[in-house]
Amino acid sequence: MKTESYQVREGKKLNLKEHSTDGTKGVSKEEAAVRKPQLQLHLVKLQERLHAEEQQSLLVVLQTRDAGGKDGTIKHVFTGLNPQGVNVTGFKEPTPLELSHDFLWRVHAHTPAAGMIGVFNRSYYEDVLVTRVHGEINKQETQRRYDEIRAFEISLQNRGTRILKFHLNISKDEQKRRFQDRLDDPEKHWKFSQNDLNERALWNDYTRAYEETLSATSTATAPWYIIPADHKWFRNDLIMQILLETLNDMNPKFPKVDFDPSKIVIE
């Protein structure tokens, strides 16, 4: 599958309306179900090498609107991997201590160490999205933060971290269906927050903020992908493909040793 077509091109003006929320690229749900265990097997093998090699790391940033599928993506895409090599960090509303630092301070502490896959459930991108939509930062400060984010990501890359950023693109109707599902299913009530409806009312403002942010911060080496995310199975399938391509490209290797194993005698 060609996954580059889902990348946001560096500096290209973005119109989210032109990006599908329910596309499936000719893949059927059955095909995706069949290849899921194969994809997972490949991912597990590459992860094992990445962890053993301890030279590179992978950072996966997940951003989307409420009910956009961050939790579901983590559950379905990363559950097959060895949790010893995966570190998931969720970023909620900053605490007073976190707010007393620059916005990258709290995320920097959780970037993946060599050998690790780090997953950010929300991220430093909230600080140019929510804050921008709610008028907490102006255009000038937003631009400054874009620059800081680009510099931050370059710094991570210079030490062996690959960065993948996924915007899970859902439609307004799909968000409604998912909210309704949370209201209808007693086991999902706790996932619903009244505040989600206030944010939903700002749908178009978020669209603009995402368009500007994705365009300003997608680079050839730390690209944003816009993932059609109305169909959960396609979202998972596509993200697993991209992860697999990326890990294959990173090509981690089991470390070589500096002794001759055949010469060692165990008493």
Add this chain to the structure above:
Amino acid sequence: MKTESYQVREGKKLNLKEHSTDGTKGVSKEEAAVRKPQLQLHLVKLQERLHAEEQQSLLVVLQTRDAGGKDGTIKHVFTGLNPQGVNVTGFKEPTPLELSHDFLWRVHAHTPAAGMIGVFNRSYYEDVLVTRVHGEINKQETQRRYDEIRAFEISLQNRGTRILKFHLNISKDEQKRRFQDRLDDPEKHWKFSQNDLNERALWNDYTRAYEETLSATSTATAPWYIIPADHKWFRNDLIMQILLETLNDMNPKFPKVDFDPSKIVIE
């Protein structure tokens, strides 16, 4: 299955020789393979509730000799769980910064938050095992640390953390087989460390240190389990059973909400 029989009784003098390394409690490898997916399914459901509830947490401490199976246990027991709710921390030789603090400082930072399962690959118990065997601490300091560990664990329990401690009990012959396997398989060379042979020479000293430590720090609410660990499949099966019993006993529940979901209308 009765799992209490694997617990170390509080204050009871311990003789590791009386504890099996290769027992399988009448379970066959095939039986264990059949029930693994069932156990996993139950664990996943309970983990989901634990994470949603966000009131309790579970700390799993893994200790053993070199090649005792800590990594394998994590890989096989925890891989089916949602990594968003699992935090694995490996404790290697302390850094100078860590050594400039008390021995619980670095581990405290990684104890599981409410809703999480924390797994310690080695732990603060190294500080009464390795250090004791190598004569870095004397008997008096060892006793003081036992007291500190008990107080630390009580403090975690008072805020809703359940603690399970597993000593993976392998035989000296099995360790030899596993070392040899690492030397024979090029993909495992990197797992072998020459220092492992020096530690192996101290086998009996470690036995005594484990006996004393497990006896001094196993309590009714934070018990040590001695897991027969020569057979990896039995080790995994038994640990999954104990996890399941424990999570069932914790009985996490989806949170109740303080609004009437039927009254909410999504625009």
